[in-house]
Amino acid sequence: MDEQLKSELSRQGVVATSLQELYNWGRKSSLWPLNFGLACCAIEMIATTMARYDLARFGAEVFRPSPRQADLMIVAGTVTKKMAPQVVRLYNQMPEPKYVISMGACAISGGPFKQGYNVLKGIDRYIPVDVYIPGCPPRPEALIDAFLLLQKKIDEQYLTGPNRPRHLNADMPSEFVVPEFGEHDLEPTQNRDVWKVPLVNISIAGKNESGSD
Amino acid sequence: MSVLTETTVALSSDPTTDPNASQLLEVSMGPQHPSTHGVFRMDVALDGEQVVKLKPVFGYLHRNHEKIAESQNYLGCMPYTDRLDYICSITNNWAYALAVETLAGIKVPERAEYLRVITGELTRLQNHASLIGFLMQDMGTSGTPLMYAFREREKILDLFEALTGARMMCNYMRFGGCRVDAPAGWLQQTQKVIDAFPKFLDEFESLLRTNEILMARTQGVGRVSRELAINAGLTGPMARASGVNYDLRKVDSYGIYDRFSFRVPLGEFGDVYDRYMIRLLEMRESVEILKQAMRDIPSGPIMDPGTKIRGFRPKAGEAYGRIEAPKGELGFYLISDGTGNPYRFRVRPPSLINLTVLEDMCLGRNVADIVIILGSVDIVLGEVDR
Numbered sequence: 001m002d003e004q005l006k007s008e009l010s011r012q013g014v015v016a017t018s019l020q021e022l023y024n025w026g027r028k029s030s031l032w033p034l035n036f037g038l039a040c041c042a043i044e045m046i047a048t049t050m051a052r053y054d055l056a057r058f059g060a061e062v063f064r065p066s067p068r069q070a071d072l073m074i075v076a077g078t079v080t081k082k083m084a085p086q087v088v089r090l091y092n093q094m095p096e097p098k099y100v101i102s103m104g105a106c107a108i109s110g111g112p113f114k115q116g117y118n119v120l121k122g123i124d125r126y127i128p129v130d131v132y133i134p135g136c137p138p139r140p141e142a143l144i145d146a147f148l149l150l151q152k153k154i155d156e157q158y159l160t161g162p163n164r165p166r167h168l169n170a171d172m173p174s175e176f177v178v179p180e181f182g183e184h185d186l187e188p189t190q191n192r193d194v195w196k197v198p199l200v201n202i203s204i205a206g207k208n209e210s211g212s213d
Numbered sequence: 214m215s216v217l218t219e220t221t222v223a224l225s226s227d228p229t230t231d232p233n234a235s236q237l238l239e240v241s242m243g244p245q246h247p248s249t250h251g252v253f254r255m256d257v258a259l260d261g262e263q264v265v266k267l268k269p270v271f272g273y274l275h276r277n278h279e280k281i282a283e284s285q286n287y288l289g290c291m292p293y294t295d296r297l298d299y300i301c302s303i304t305n306n307w308a309y310a311l312a313v314e315t316l317a318g319i320k321v322p323e324r325a326e327y328l329r330v331i332t333g334e335l336t337r338l339q340n341h342a343s344l345i346g347f348l349m350q351d352m353g354t355s356g357t358p359l360m361y362a363f364r365e366r367e368k369i370l371d372l373f374e375a376l377t378g379a380r381m382m383c384n385y386m387r388f389g390g391c392r393v394d395a396p397a398g399w400l401q402q403t404q405k406v407i408d409a410f411p412k413f414l415d416e417f418e419s420l421l422r423t424n425e426i427l428m429a430r431t432q433g434v435g436r437v438s439r440e441l442a443i444n445a446g447l448t449g450p451m452a453r454a455s456g457v458n459y460d461l462r463k464v465d466s467y468g469i470y471d472r473f474s475f476r477v478p479l480g481e482f483g484d485v486y487d488r489y490m491i492r493l494l495e496m497r498e499s500v501e502i503l504k505q506a507m508r509d510i511p512s513g514p515i516m517d518p519g520t521k522i523r524g525f526r527p528k529a530g531e532a533y534g535r536i537e538a539p540k541g542e543l544g545f546y547l548i549s550d551g552t553g554n555p556y557r558f559r560v561r562p563p564s565l566i567n568l569t570v571l572e573d574m575c576l577g578r579n580v581a582d583i584v585i586i587l588g589s590v591d592i593v594l595g596e597v598d599r
Contacts, residue, residue: 035247039274039595040299040381042251050363065247083252083273086244112293115284116277137299137381 020159027071027097028059028154031147034070035063036090039077041104041137048140058147067093072150074143075129078106078113079120081186085178091127092175096167099154101146102129105136112136125190127176128166237265240580244273248351248584251594255571255583262579267572271565274598282558287313287388287525290558294545295382297560298596300343301336303373304538306386311467312534312545313388317527319520325390326469327510331403332376332385333536334499334506338410339369340539341450341492341499344591348489349421351588352430358421365413368406375399389520400507407503414496422490431486435574435586438483442570449541451567451590454491455483461537468536472509473502485589526553540564540591560599564592 001016009016037045049055049063064070067090079087091100102123105111110121123129130153133146157165166172176194179186243254252273258266278297282290294309295302307329314321321329346362370380376399377383377392385392421427437447442455452459460477462470478494480487529551535544541563548557567590574586 036245038252039276040296043300043381046359047363047367050367051360052364052367067245078274078276080273080275082275083244086273090245112296113276113281116281118275118277139380 021155023159024155024157028151030062031058031060031072031099031150032062032064032070033060033072033074034067034090034094035065036073037076038079038083038087039106041076041107044137044140045074045076045103045143048143053140053144055144055147058144058151060147067091068095070094071097072099072101074101074103075107075123076103078111079123080118081120081181082118084120084123084126084186085180087123088126088176088178092178096174097165098167098174099130099150100127101143101150102132103143103146104138105134108132108134120186122195125195126179127191128194242583243270248588250347250587250592253587253592253594253597255587257575257580257583259580264575264578264580264583267575267583269568269571271598274594276595276599278599279558279560282555284554286553287527287555288522290555291386292382292384295384296595297562297599298538298540298543298564298593299381300593301340301539302381302383303332303336303385304536304543306384307333308534308536308538308543309545310386310388310534311536312532312547313525313527315534316530316532316547316549317388317520317525319389319517321390321468322514322517323511324394324513325515325517327506328391328395328515329386329468330470330473330506331503331510332373332383334503335369335372335403335406337499337539338496338503339366340591341496342366342413344588345417345489345492348485348585348588349427351584352427358417361413361417361420365410368409372399372403372406375402387516387520387522388525389517389522390515394515400510403503404507407500407507410500411497414493414500418493422493427489428486430582430585431484431489431589433482433484434578434582435485435589436483437570437574441573442483445570446566447541447570449537449539449563449567449591450488450491450495451541453477454480454487456480461535461542465535473505475499475502485585488589524553526551535561538563540593540596541567560596562596562599564590565597568592568597 006016047053049061055061071094073091073094075087102108106113106119107123110119113119114121131146131149133142135142159168166174177188177191179188238259240257240259241254242257244252254270254273256268256270257264278293282293285293291306291309294305297305342362342365346359349358373383374380376395377385437455439456442452442457448459456479458477458479461467463477475498478491478498480491527549529549531548533544533546535542542561543563544561546559546561547555550556571587571590575583578586
């Protein structure tokens with residue numbers, strides 16, 4: 001529908017919408033996060049739900065202790081190799097549609113503990129992540145920003161067509177490989193369907209082909 | 214291994230003769246559990262509702278702090294200490310700075326000592342405030358006391374942010390002083406927060422002190438005797454609730470704590486209620502210390518001018534620095550071999566050692582009591598697993 005006509009109609013008190021908009025609006029306005037804190041970031045996540053920052057303004061204050069009732073997982077903190085199978089299993093137990101916010105440096109890449117032997121170098125090696133928020137820990141405002149970004153992402157999803165999201169496409173997986181403790185490391189060390197090794201363009205200083213830096 | 218295979222307890226009724234006899238049931242609480250205060254797991258063997266065996270499982274947040282520190286220089290270890298007990302980063306900085314100062318024989322200027330006491334006691338206030346909030350949450354109060362507690366905590370975090378630039382990971386202390394001086398107006402703002410804090414305590418106490426449900430759920434639950442507290446090496450509010458008069462601020466008088474007059478509240482029964490009340494009383498004493506420190510704070514430098522922070526190489530030797538962190542005795546044991554990195558960096562985490570009596574507290578209690586007993590220990594998993 002023409003946007004101009006729509007806004008004109010709404011000024012007259014007539015609301016015109018499509019099923020897709022209504023569906024997306026309903027979903028984005030009542031995200032139920034999983035009550036699941038891993039480390040330092042969890043304290044900031046709790047602070048976000050408290051009186052000053054009040055996540056309830058965005059319809060996401062109902063933290064559910066059971067993954068069966070949740071549709072958003074906030075990976076708030078360091079994922080260690082001992083914890084990674086449990087995180088993936090919890091994600092698998094959540095019903096579709098489900099989303100993931102990777103909160104803080106540790107959940108994104110391992111953060112300050114990346115050099116250690118027991119820290120997973122990013123939860124996106126095993127489960128698909130929708131929004132990343134950097135910070136150590138991110139401020140509550142940053143978590144609210146992540147919520148708004150996620151809401152925007154949900155709002156732009158199509159119900160039909162080739163670009164429809166995973167939960168509407170029966171061919172796409174909704175469960176992912178749960179890593180197991182191998183002899184030296186987790187096995188598999190990453191889920192290749194979810195995570196690709198980032199391509200790094202290495203150019204030697206002074207030999208940049210384009211001539212400019 | 215399952216706890217059931219290790220359990221040799223007589224059931225309340227014999228299953229061979231009594232057709233209604235119960236069997237032992239194994240429940241795994243955690244690592245994803247709304248009231249385990251992080252990723253902590255307890256394997257519990259239950260006879261009906263009663264706990265007959267409890268096995269804590271650690272290591273879900275093992276971030277190898279001690280190993281990483283061996284490859285960092287002394288200054289580089291400081292931000293890692295923030296993330297040990299992530300609710301009170303400043304006291305962690307302080308304990309580590311104290312250990313390095315003992316190792317290298319550094320003197321701290323007067324004003325820096327006062328700033329350390331002020332920030333350290335503010336940390337104690339916000340830690341205890343959030344702890345009692347979480348404890349009430351575990352008891353099922355569905356938010357209200359936790360909201361009150363976090364309202365106060367935010368005011369203190371604002372002060373930390375103005376001083377250090379970070380809400381939680383302050384990274385404030387340096388060996389030989391503090392990183393930055395208080396900005397203009399910070400001390401006045403702090404004074405306001407300190408003056409308003411007793412009002413919050415009054416409000417909290419009038420809300421909960423004589424609450425019938427609170428008393429029924431906590432009194433006589435999770436008792437630790439004085440002997441057990443001493444033998445298990447408990448420190449901090451856990452030990453003092455059992456009547457052990459041990460507060461490093463009095464025993465060691467590290468820093469300038471001998472200049473302040475304050476009392477050490479002691480409990481009588483060592484149950485959850487005592488541990489809750491000890492924290493409320495300790496907050497009142499912290500407010501007293503803060504008032505004295507704010508009155509006496511001198512002007513002057515905040516760093517020892519002789520200390521070389523970058524390229525710092527202490528002589529070979531060993532040192533142990535310990536302070537009374539909000540959770541108990543927090544110590545850092547350092548071995549230097551004369552190079553720029555610590556040869557060995559060992560943390561004595563108060564919450565891990567306070568947690569060792571968990572099974573003794575829980576045996577014979579109901580499942581619902583485990584949650585509040587664990588809540589009253591005040592653990593932070595970053596410190597327990599390190």
